[in-house]
Amino acid sequence: MKKYNVAILGATGAVGQEFLRLIEERNFPFAELKLLASKRSAGKIINFMGKDYTVEEATDASFEGVQIALFAGGAASKQFAPAAVKAGAVVIDNSSAFRMDPEVPLVVPEVNPEAIKEHKGIIANPNCSTIIMMMAVKPLRDLSKIKRIVVSTYQAVSGGGKEAMAELEQQVDDIVAGKEPVANILPGAKFPKHYQIAFNLIPQIDVFYDNLYTKEEMKMVNET
Known part of the structure; x- marks a missing residue:
């Protein structure tokens, strides 16, 4: 079986893990594995399959000799994807950076695997809610035209990353101890006010658009 040189960008985050x-x-048949992250996380040691790997700071030169680059998401996708492609890697990007780019196939393997062949160095995947919905909708669409879909999602705090998960744990600890929980993370950094997530639901993900749908809701519409 052929083995591939693999890089993971964002290896120390929740998605990278x-x-x-x-x-x-x-x-998965990998020959070499390169773990990349921000300068802040460089130097960390991750033990994986019995071997210690040192996390390297991601640079444009990090992708030399890499055949498959898994991007865990975030602003780094736009920054480093061109360099990875130029070095000869195929980038599989988990962020929203390239999802609506007509030059980048948006792929769910169980739905449209044939689109992978159209890639020009980058393959995107939809957001988590869209992927799950498509898995159910695809066989229905194969049978009959779909006129309308009504969606409700109940999404995990992990979607907000490590900081959001840590805040959830801290809030639970504070509530159990009879302390007032502090909210600094959710629904997101752009908001003037943050809300307690422990024992709670926040009926908003990301910013509202002028049509009164949130960015997360419109992702599902547009990516689908």
Whole structure:
């Protein structure tokens, strides 16, 4: 079986850690593995499949010799994807950076795997809610035209990253201890006010558009 040189950009974050878990679970055939992150996380040691890997700071030169680059998301996708492609890697991007780019195939393997062949170095995947919905909608669409879809999502705090998960844990600890919980993270950094997430639901993800749908809701419409 052919083995590939793989890089993970954002290896220390929640999504990067999930990439590692899946590589091990599925026994993905990698020859070399390069773990990349921001300057702040560079130097950390991650033990993976019995071997210690040192996290490197991501630069344009990080992708030399890499064949598959898994991007865990965030602003780094736009910054480093061109360099990775130029170095000869195929970028599989988990962020929203390229989802609406007509030159980049938007792929759910169980729905439109044939689109992968159209890639020009970058393959995008939809957001998590769209992927899950498409898995159910695709076989229905194969049988009959779909006129309308009504969606309700109940999304995990993990979607807000490590900081949001840490704040949830801290708020639970504070409430159990009889302290007033502090909210600094959700629904997001752009908001003037943040809300307690522990034992709570926040009926908003990301900013509102002029049509009164949120950015997250419109992602589902546009990506679908």
